[in-house]
Amino acid sequence: MTEIKRGTAKALADLTEGEILATVEIAAPLERVFRALASREIIDWWARPGVFDTREWTGDVRKGGRWRASGIARGQPYVLEGEFLEVQPPTKLVHTWQRVGIPGAPTTVTYHLQPIDGGTRLTLRHTGFVPPDACGSVGEGWQTSFERLERNLSAAATTSDQPSSLTGAAVTP
């Protein structure tokens, strides 16, 4: 009997810190999960049919190496890229994240993988977001494209929670 939770990932926005916290439990070993985070396999999960679709991913998976992803979100092409800051298979991966063509400081994605009974607990922090008014059109560009994306995500993505943002601070590890 497995301890792995069924259902979906949980993600919270912490408005005060400007970060996203997310977690999911997966019935697969750490090494398997890690491989999906740092390989072309990304195109299979940074994806939601008809909404956003990552079509290409290339990366030089080592500290200082770079990655690049491109695809279509709501009919608009996008390109993301970043640098690997930490590569510690199979427990930790940190990379920057920037949308090409939009000025502004990159944000940072940190994955932690922990063994649990029957699989892996994957925890994600996406940090370094600056409130839109502090960075003007930069935030707005992102905001607009992701809002468009968000609007088209199915009800599943919104689940039953109210804007969990306000309670986000409480779950900061």
Added chain:
Amino acid sequence: MHRAKASDDVFRAIADATRRAILDRLRAGPANAGALAADFRSSRPAISKHLRVLRDARLVVDRRVGRERVYSVKPARLQSVAGWLEGYRSFWQSSLTQLKRNLEEK
């Protein structure tokens, strides 16, 4: 720009943990300052001050009921504030859910 200033007020308002907690509490239903002070084991003047900041940021509204002022949240306003990170939140929620599905079905 007026709109930008209003948003600034909002971010300032929610930068405080007590005020976020008050908003959370008010999402459950309207309350007066006395009830909130009891809930938060805080002095009534301290709570009133927080409520004033929230009201100035137009995150809450108050109305008179007898001798009391009853506060409630303005959900639309709250949503618009939450919006700047909501896209990323739902992106990761759906992506990680997809990842789980992919790795577990094999």
